[in-house]
Amino acid sequence: MTRPPRVLVVSPIASHPADQGNAARIQAMGRELMARGVVCEFVHYATEGSAPAQEAAMSEFWRGGFHSIQPQPVARAGMPGVWALDDWCPAFLADQVARLHRRGRHDAVLVHYVWMSRVLEGIAGAALRVLDTHDLFGDRHLAARAEGLDPSWFFTTRAEEARGLARADLVLAIQEAEAAVLRERSAAPVLTLGHMPPLRFLVEGGAEPPPPRAAFGYLGSANPWNVASVRALDAALADAPDLPWLLAGQIARRDLRLRSRPVLLGPVREPGDFYRAVECVLNPMAGGTGLKVKTVEALAAGLPVLGTRDAFAGLPAEHPGHGAADTAALVALMREFRRSDGFRAELRRASRLLAFRCAAAVARQYDELAALLARAAA
Structure with missing residues (x-):
């Protein structure tokens, strides 16, 4: 009998509560994959903090296991005017994730956000390395300024973003228009995985x-x-x-x-x-x-x-x-x-x-991702 695929999920955003769009997507992804038989273990790198009630909710939700890792302060941007790719993902985090992967022998490691892609470099063996982009971050500051806005949160160059995409075996795009852009920036296969809450x-x-x-x-x-x-x-x-x-x-x-x-x-x-x-x-x-x-x-x-x-x-x-x-x-x-x-x-x-x-399109996309994870387990 084929065993269910085991996936180690790494995120800088808490999955609970789902009170903002990125948390809602992270939680929905876990729910949809687990509903398809995937065993998900969650690593929360608590860049925005983590309250006891949040950790309790996440521990209950992520039945494959839950880990909370306290963040290291970010001192300054590593490049002139923009963040370097790994500024928000320290080496110690990549080491901890690598140890968890070796201990759990996961079939895949799924990382949320391109600036967390550093952890994929430490994933040895045949595990499938998956990167959920959520958004385009290469030259995101230029897009903000074109709209008359001061850039905020993470933004970097297209070259740095491409370096992060290259660390993955599979890249996930949240919508098809961005999938087309990511296919130009990445040699890795790109799968569109949209977001749709339960109706x-x-x-x-x-x-x-x-x-x-x-x-x-x-x-x-x-x-x-x-x-x-x-x-x-x-x-x-x-x-x-x-x-x-x-x-x-x-x-x-x-x-x-x-x-x-x-x-x-x-x-x-x-x-x-x-x-x-x-x-x-x-x-x-x-x-x-x-x-x-x-x-x-x-x-x-x-x-x-x-x-x-x-x-x-x-x-x-x-x-x-x-x-x-x-x-x-x-x-x-x-x-x-x-x-x-x-x-x-x-x-x-x-x-x-x-x-x-x-909803129908997103369900098909999750079926495709679950099939890829099952293939990695086999």
Whole structure:
């Protein structure tokens, strides 16, 4: 009888709670692989800290084992104006992961983020080395500056990113457009592995939901891309009191001085608190890279979603409400949503159909990845 594949997962981001997009993807990946019989052991390099409750939740979730490693402070960028590839992944971490791999004899080591790829260099033997990119980080600072934003978090050169990609036997891209770019930057095979939460609207029901607090709503963290998008939406809504909206998530804690005076819901314990408070979810994202997790989470909740083209990047969107050219066009769609029963019904239907299509595609992608891991075990 063939034994299940054993995978050592290494991440600088906690998988629990799933209160931001990257954590949601990491948790979903573990859930989907374990549902397909893969035994997953998780190493959390706690770059953003780790509370006891988080560690307890992760220990319970990752049934193959859980390890928490305290981070080493990062002193300075290793290259002029950008981070060097290994600045955030010290040698001692690579050594610890290598020891765990030798002890556990894992069939694969899966690392989240290209700047953690250093740990793959210490993986000996026939183990499959997998790198989940989450995003493009080569010249990410240039993309931010082109949008008028100060670069934040990790960014490096394309050459440094390519060096990290070369450490993997298999590279994962979060959406097909980025997979095409990664194929140009990497000699390793690239598999698109999207993200789609469970479709909540298929299992939820029963009691009548409470009246919404606002017609429209936005839920997001306070990263620079989200802040810029919300400010642009605020400017477009400043003279539109007939379009009430609600702001939720960590971004609501920022003093953004919004002229449109949205209802402030603030951070929510779970996304359902936000989705029950609005009729329609907005994503006014301008620019950015990766998959917009807030978009797919809203689709999975079953709500109608209005957004820009960038908000639906990487998704097979067809409805006009899923491709506004800019915030002015998005506001026009909001007015149509308030005015027309037919438009509201069409948008809800299109949003749910898109959720079904995305969920089916992501399920096939996970089947493919699980098959590759099973082949490595064999």
